[in-house]
């Protein structure tokens with residue numbers, strides 16, 4: 427398949443986005459696998475649910491890699507500590523959304539200053555994802571309490587797939603959930619945390635999505651996925 431000039435531009439940016447995401451996530455065990463899975467799941471939603479073209483799909487997949495880039499500003503002791511956080515600590519950690527936006531904007535500014543051509547839409551998506559991936563569909567999220575269609579679509583997608591991977595992964599405070607429970611949780615939170623159209627769309631493509639979950643480079647163990655379909 428022949429790539430357009432823009433698609434090549436996007437491919438060249440991929441190693442840079444992966445490198446930045448690695449720096450951001452090194453503090454958490456399994457973090458690089460997490461961002462890669464979130465990126466793959468976001469790509470799946472863009473392709474199968476939103477039916478975006480390959481350029482837009484790639485942009486979302488790359489932007490998703492940087493969703494938590496702002497966590498570089500949060501001490502790792504705080505991120506890794508099991509147990510409940512105080513209200514102040516929660517406020518502090520929530521700032522990673524703004525920090526992420528600022529970091530990506532700084533990279534963008536450097537490219538502009540040095541007159542290096544880049545894909546502006548990609549950077550716009552990456553900033554939207556970093557800033558708004560903790561907004562809830564009903565307006566109860568952070569940092570701005572945006573609701574519904576005011577939340578950029580790219581952030582609504584990453585919000586959903588980030589939670590899917592968090593639920594299906596081991597964390598200091600929880601075990602890994604099987605797909606079946608994760609799917610029930612998606613349904614339960616459709617319309618409050620998640621865009622209900624995205625939840626419906628994903629569950630409509632459930633068989634395909636389970637194949638992605640089970641594919642070998644994902645660290646989600648087979649036992650979690652098996653028996654998941656019904």
Ligand SMILES: [Fe+2]
Pocket residue numbers: 493494522559560
């Ligand atoms: Fe985050």
Ligand SMILES: [Fe+2]
Pocket residue numbers: 460464493494588
């Ligand atoms: Fe995440």
